[in-house]
Each structure stands twice: as C-alpha cells, then as structure tokens.
Amino acid sequence: MREWLINVARSRKPVKYAELMQRFDLWYGTLFTSLKKLGQACVATNEPVITALVVDKDTGRCSKEFKEVFGITDDEAERERCYAYWSSTEPKAVPAVPQGEADNGIMLRAGEVNDDGLEEGVARFMSVEVRQQQAAFRKAVFLAFRGRCAVSRCDVPEALEAAHLVGRDWRAGHNRAADGILLRRDLHTLYDQGLLDLSDGIACFSPRVLHHYQDLEGCEVALRL
Structure with missing residues (x-):
C-alpha cells in the first residue's frame, strides 16, 4: 500500500x-x-x-x-x-511493525465456522500471528464464544480477535476466557479506543463512529456459552 x-x-x-x-x-x-x-x-x-x-x-x-x-x-x-x-525522493526503509501488531492490517478472507467446523475454525483463528503468550488466551476466548463475535455474530475466524475486557491486562496474567470477549477486528479497535461501550450488555457506539455502525447500535452482547 x-x-x-x-x-x-x-x-x-x-x-x-x-x-x-x-x-x-x-x-x-x-x-x-x-x-x-x-x-x-x-x-x-x-x-x-x-x-x-x-x-x-x-x-x-x-x-x-x-x-x-x-x-x-x-x-x-x-x-x-x-x-x-x-516527486524527487526515493522511499526510505520504514520501521518494523512490532510482533503482534502486524496482523491488525491483515486482509480478510471469506469462510464460515459452525459447531461441526469449530475445530477447523480454531486452527484458522490461531494461525493469525500474535504474541506467543497470548495464544492460550485467544483459543480460550474463541471456544468460549463458539467462534462468533459477541456483537456482530460474525463467524469468519480470520476477522475475529480476542479482546481483553476493560480492566483486564494480559501483562497482569488476566488471560482466562473470563477475562476476554471475542470481537470482530474493527469492533475490537473501537472497544480499545473507548468508542464502543459493552458494559451494560448492550453495544453502544460513540457518536463519532455511530454513522458507520448504526446497524449494530443497541445489539445485545452475547454471553459466553
């Protein structure tokens, strides 16, 4: 790009x-x-x-x-x-993206996951490069939510991320399924930036981004299964 x-x-x-x-x-x-x-x-x-x-x-x-x-x-x-x-400058070498952040710009591929294909979905989900210590957390959250985004219900493994709930920190050892929520990649970004509130079990978007997410505003947040 x-x-x-x-x-x-x-x-x-x-x-x-x-x-x-x-x-x-x-x-x-x-x-x-x-x-x-x-x-x-x-x-x-x-x-x-x-x-x-x-x-x-x-x-x-x-x-x-x-x-x-x-x-x-x-x-x-x-x-x-x-x-x-x-117009007169050749490209410079750009700084390397830290490991674990490179996947944030990954292009999405089509696919499905259902109960019968959950194992395959886990394999696809886990293939996205992340911090090594986060692998167990990602898998636990993915399984807890049966491979579906808690807000959008998206079930494309490559489009999903295991997000830490507000107040949880992987550095402090908060890496159990109960510490996380499975979100579509863009919703994870909004959640981390404080532009998506899930605290009351209802998706509430900031006015700054609501025009892009009106179809998800007010959606009930799925609980772990």
Whole structure:
C-alpha cells in the first residue's frame, strides 16, 4: 500500500477511501488501522504523512481521525508536502511493525465456522500471528464464544480477535476466557479506543463512529456459552 500511495503522490492527485478499500480488499476497521500505521511510519522517518492522500469522496478531505491521530490541522497542505516530497525522493526503509501488531492490517478472507467446523475454525483463528503468550488466551476466548463475535455474530475466524475486557491486562496474567470477549477486528479497535461501550450488555457506539455502525447500535452482547 505504501508504494502504491507513493506513486499516487507522484501523480499529484488524492485517492478516495472507497478506491483504497476496493483495491486492497479492506473494510473500514482494517483500512483505518493500516492508514494509521503507515502514517506513524512516515512520522518516524520525518516524511510527510502519506495517508493525507486518502480523502472522502464527498468532501475531498481527510477524515477527522486524521487530525486526531497525527495532529495535522491542514490536510490539504500535507498533501502538497507529499506531492513535493515524493516527486524527487526515493522511499526510505520504514520501521518494523512490532510482533503482534502486524496482523491488525491483515486482509480478510471469506469462510464460515459452525459447531461441526469449530475445530477447523480454531486452527484458522490461531494461525493469525500474535504474541506467543497470548495464544492460550485467544483459543480460550474463541471456544468460549463458539467462534462468533459477541456483537456482530460474525463467524469468519480470520476477522475475529480476542479482546481483553476493560480492566483486564494480559501483562497482569488476566488471560482466562473470563477475562476476554471475542470481537470482530474493527469492533475490537473501537472497544480499545473507548468508542464502543459493552458494559451494560448492550453495544453502544460513540457518536463519532455511530454513522458507520448504526446497524449494530443497541445489539445485545452475547454471553459466553
């Protein structure tokens, strides 16, 4: 994606979010995470934030999260910096993504899991690279929720993550099934960022993201089986 965006910068034009999602087979949650990591890599190497090139089809501007994450108030000026920088600069080596975070931008594959195929689903779910000490926790949570997201009921193993409940910390040894909840990858991100509240057993989204998740607002959160 980085090399592709560099070529976009050299053509001196922005690209729409929808176009990027379609080209790289991403959805909203994985797109946001991928763009965030790309932007952080630019900051680490003192480059213009290349994710400024990705804009909304209606406004022609970056999402408000761009300002919140990178502190850049003028995304148009940042795009001009990208155009100027990449017209005469070769790509630098970017910092390596820490192990356990690389999977946050993984592309999703189709598939199903049901009671008969739960063992296969576990194998697919566990194949996603994570911190070694988290493997037992992930498997326990996946089995506890029978391979389904507690909010969306998504049963695609590659799209799911075992999230620690608020107040639980894997560093403190909170790695039992009771310490976690199985969530679709984008919902896990929102939960960790405080944009999704599950405390009352009902999914409640922040107004900042509600327009993308209205179909899940008010859904009952599934309990472990």
